[in-house]
Amino acid sequence: EAGVTQFPSHSVIEKGQTVTLRCDPISGHDNLYWYRRVMGKEIKFLLHFVKESKQDESGMPNNRFLAERTGGTYSTLKVQPAELEDSGVYFCASSQDRHQPQHFGDGTRLSIL
Amino acid sequence: GENVEQHPSTLSVQEGDSAVIKCTYSDSASNYFPWYKQELGKGPQLIIDIRSNVGEKKDQRIAVTLNKTAKHFSLHITETQPEDSAVYFCAARLSNFGNEKLTFGTGTRLTIIP
Numbered sequence: 001e002a003g004v005t006q007f008p009s010h011s012v013i014e015k016g017q018t019v020t021l022r023c024d025p026i027s028g029h030d031n032l033y034w035y036r037r038v039m040g041k042e043i044k045f046l047l048h049f050v051k052e053s054k055q056d057e058s059g060m061p062n063n064r065f066l067a068e069r070t071g072g073t074y075s076t077l078k079v080q081p082a083e084l085e086d087s088g089v090y091f092c093a094s095s096q097d098r099h100q101p102q103h104f105g106d107g108t109r110l111s112i113l
Numbered sequence: 114g115e116n117v118e119q120h121p122s123t124l125s126v127q128e129g130d131s132a133v134i135k136c137t138y139s140d141s142a143s144n145y146f147p148w149y150k151q152e153l154g155k156g157p158q159l160i161i162d163i164r165s166n167v168g169e170k171k172d173q174r175i176a177v178t179l180n181k182t183a184k185h186f187s188l189h190i191t192e193t194q195p196e197d198s199a200v201y202f203c204a205a206r207l208s209n210f211g212n213e214k215l216t217f218g219t220g221t222r223l224t225i226i227p
Binding site for chain 2: 004006031033035040041042043044045048055056058059091095098101102103104105106107
């Protein structure tokens with residue numbers, strides 16, 4: 001069984017540009033989560049999808065971040081325009097249902113110059 | 114909201130000795146506590162988890178204990194090996210429906226000295 005897959009593994013962009021991160025969850029997992037780790041701090045929750053619906057987006061930092069999960073399969077996280085403080089590692093996780101463990105991808109390391 | 118504290122931030126252990134990492138949580142409504150291991154360049158990998166109706170769980174050299182009254186839980190690794198070197202994260206999750214996010218500790222960098 002393939003794990004959670006994230007693209008790209010690393011992205012370097014300039015401040016003000018736009019970047020889109022993609023996450024493919026484990027097949028059959030309805031729950032998809034985005035997290036990020038900034039500057040070696042703790043991993044922080046961004047949002048949670050159940051199928052194509054946003055269940056909880058309380059962790060989204062501001063309206064420069066837009067997450068979508070059209071069709072309830074893969075998800076994208078767009079940052080527009082990117083700011084310096086957006087640098088960090090963005091992780092995606094998925095679970096079969098709310099009671100099951102969350103399995104993480106290897107993350108996208110985002111560097112804003 | 115939930116807050117998780119993790120100690121120590123770094124830990125060096127002689128190969129073959131035991132390692133213990135401790136976490137405390139603030140919200141008594143939390144009922145699920147996973148531990149993740151993150152190796153360089155990889156994502157967090159679930160190594161063991163415990164639910165609030167259980168006090169201890171073991172899986173080979175790894176064990177987790179939970180004290181609900183004191184609101185703390187610990188990871189125990191026995192007979193440590195070089196491949197145990199990694200960053201370990203504890204996390205907590207509330208029991209409320211619609212609030213399935215994990216709240217993480219700040220991580221512990223474990224180094225096994227050969």
